[in-house]
Amino acid sequence: MSSLCFLFVCCFLLLYPHVLIQAQQPYIKEFNTDCVTRNTSTSVYGYACNGLNHTCQAYLTFRSNPPYNTVASISTLLNANQTQLSQLNSVSQTYTFATGQTVLVPTRCSCLGQVYQANATYVIRSGDTVFLIANDTFGGLSTCQAIETERNSKTVNIYPGSKLTVPLRCACPTQKQAADGVKYLLSYLVTWGQWVSAISDSFGVDTEMTLEANGLSEQDDMIYPFTTLLIPLSNPPSRLQTIAPPPPPSTPPPPSLLEPSPATPASDHKWVYVLVGVLGGVVLAFAIGLCVFFFKKKKVLPPVVVVPSASQSFEAVEKPWDKKLDVDEDSEFMESLSSIAQSLKVYKVEELESATQDFSPKCLLKGSVYQGTIRGELVAIKKMHGDVSNEIRMLNTIHHHNLVNLLGVCFSDGHWYLVYEFAVNGPLGDWIYYNAQGSNKLLNWMQRIQIGLDVANGLDYLHSYTTPPYVYKNLESSNVLLDGDFRAKITNFDLARSAEGQEGQFALTRHIVGTRGYMSPEYLENGLISTKLDVYGFGVLLLEIVTGKHVSDLYEKVNKNLSEVLYDVLEEENTDKNEKLTDFIDQRLRGNYPPQLAMSVVKLIDGCLDKDPSARPDMNEVSQCLSRVLTTSQAGDLSLTISVQAR
Structure with missing residues (x-):
């Protein structure tokens, strides 16, 4: 034996x-x-x-x-x-x-x-x-x-x-x-x-x-x-x-080289100490003044997250604020304010009022976001309530051209004002949804794939290239903005949370927050959170980009699983006809897209919408797939691009 x-x-x-x-x-x-x-x-x-x-x-x-x-x-x-x-x-x-x-x-x-x-x-x-x-x-x-x-x-x-x-x-x-x-x-x-x-x-x-x-x-x-x-x-x-490391020294330097020259009198260095003392005093005075300023402000409101009811199928769940607490500022909150003020540009509220014509309704873009002009530059100013220090701290540490850039902040009378770069072409949803009344806003095939790639790169950065990594949790067309070159920028990070220590595992939550059509089954049913939640949301967004239909309209065609809308298209893949694919793709792109590449995108969407989170690709794989689709489209369909843009 x-x-x-x-x-x-x-x-x-x-x-x-x-x-x-x-x-x-x-x-x-x-x-x-x-x-x-x-x-x-x-x-x-x-x-x-x-x-x-x-x-x-x-x-x-x-x-x-x-x-x-x-x-x-x-x-x-x-x-x-x-x-x-x-x-x-x-x-x-x-x-x-x-x-x-x-x-x-x-x-x-x-x-x-x-x-x-x-x-x-x-x-x-x-x-x-x-x-x-x-x-x-x-x-x-x-x-x-x-x-x-x-x-x-x-x-x-x-x-x-x-x-x-x-x-x-x-x-x-x-x-x-x-x-x-x-x-x-x-x-x-x-x-x-x-x-x-x-x-x-x-x-x-x-x-x-x-x-x-x-x-x-x-x-x-x-x-x-x-x-x-x-x-x-x-x-x-x-x-x-x-940078290449320097070669090791052959012998230690003589001790005499490290000592000050006796010919230099100590009094010659007195001006250095005087300068250091003066600068230190200025910094100390500024720090004390900053603390006094913030201590005079009232306590802001804490967030309360509500669990959506079954009737809220496709509505974004709002986060109401409770009444103000009649307590003084605690030290932790004050410390967060100080660190933010030292690392970000702090605007005066008068500057923002001047930029938005005193927050005129004419400058209101959506919700509580205003368009403004500061020193000749267009900006977006978001007025917020409550403790948003975590969101500000996150935006101050992440930097990616597919994530909207936070330019500065303002805190006044219990309100936060976040100043962002301005995306002139607005939300993605204004450009992709088919409007029966007709619209001049139309994206061609390669613009849509480029936007999808931009969003994928932004999410991949959050998942793999930040410390700690983040789960975005709030992907939808209204949270993707388009700049002047129709390049995508993800915005609205109030629901993002750290994924540190998860290592691909899941965290539990009882607070289901977001837009229901984009939420993954494991999050919606069991409160499970991982980076694969964002992958599912991306699959829904890419489905909207390709079909030109809102997720609520797509859900009307299925019993439960959103991926059911892909079944007929995938079944027809090996046939000579592409009738189902033609009906599937946005009708405004009829004949103006490469069918084989479109089928690759359909397969990618199907993978992102898999009910099993572990079976979904990660965002790095998604980025690589869309990058290949875009490169191939650019190489083989240049004339196609011109005809679409001329419509």
Whole structure:
């Protein structure tokens, strides 16, 4: 019996070798350049699936090298989101990197088989070999062994023009790393003359953690060019961390160089201390005055959230405010006001009254939002009641061109005034819903897909690129604004909440707030909240964008599940006729859209509306899908765009 158990254990370990390395990944060493040797004791095929999650947000570095030296070309090569890559590196989407510059690349890492990887597609060029593709074109982000394993081809040679799947090296944090606060793993490309400690220092990571993550020790810390070194990170990387670390000093500097010159009398520095004292006094006086100012203000009202009744099928649930509390300002509230005032532009209420003609009804846009002009610039001013410090704090820490920008705040007589950038083309709903009386407002196919991509990028930023991550919770057409170029900006963040610590899990709430047509089944029925709630809401919004119909009209055609409206279209996919698809797409776009791409969008919507939250794609996958649809549309339907715009 014991021998049988021993045999079972041996077979298990042979079939699943990654269970032996639950704490770290083995460093590849120099085996990346040996395309013949099959060394399974290293990570030559990829990093083992020993992480806490089977899929996760990960990061890569890539060293620019023509023709892969622009944001667009690097994004295409590594199958990365172009918008996210430009934001991560703090550059524009048309930026060209210097040759050899380190570029941060966001990616979605998944466990495929027994190893983690993020797949890229590469079109083979004349003269390419598997070795050159892995170590030259991709710089070591893949290996010839991993590519050969992925090929699974009967042919020995690779041929120009054919497509090759290139598995990129990435990994997800282990349970031990997650317990230590590690949220991301960065696959750092090692180059000549680098060492573990210097690379770790540049990312603010303890060298010991980096050594452990790669199965290295202080005695065995040699690393090689064109290999990846896993860097454990608590926060997403930044461009400042990619600056090449300086070489170590050969000898310590002489102590005499650190001492002040005896020829300089101490009295020469007295003016420095005087200046510091004066500035310190001014700052202190300002802080005291600010506190006195705020203490004179009355306590604002706390929010009370109501649970909607069954009759409120498609109406937004309002949040009434209770009566004012007859108490003094507490210290926590005062502290929040002080921090906000120090980090945001604070307007005087007189400025806002002048900008809106004393909040004239002529300037009222919707609800309590007014159009105003401050120093010649159009702004939107939202008048609010209650404690909105959490919303302001959130908007002050997130910055993305698909999220409306908070310009400043004002607090006066128990009211908050939030000043936003102005979106001249107004809410998305004004442009997408079909009006039987006719309307001059019409979006063509590519504008609609671009808007969908903009919203997806904004949500993906909230889910994956903020600390902490956020669930938006309030997606609907009235909360998406269009600027002068018809680019989308998400607004109205009063329902957004932190998803910190959830790691894809669900949180419970008994306060169901939002617009019912957009709310996911698990939230509406059981109060479950996760980022997949936003994915469902996005599916509803994209359905409205494509069909030109309001969600309430769409619900009239189904019994319970909104995805039922897609059944007929999906069933007709493999037929020669597209009658159902023609009836499904907004009639104003009849004949002016690519049917195959439209069907891809229908499938995407179907995935977003899946009743099972775990079966829905994440917003990164949604962004990549819509990006491909938009790119293909731009490449093949340029004449189509002109005809639609001319209508």
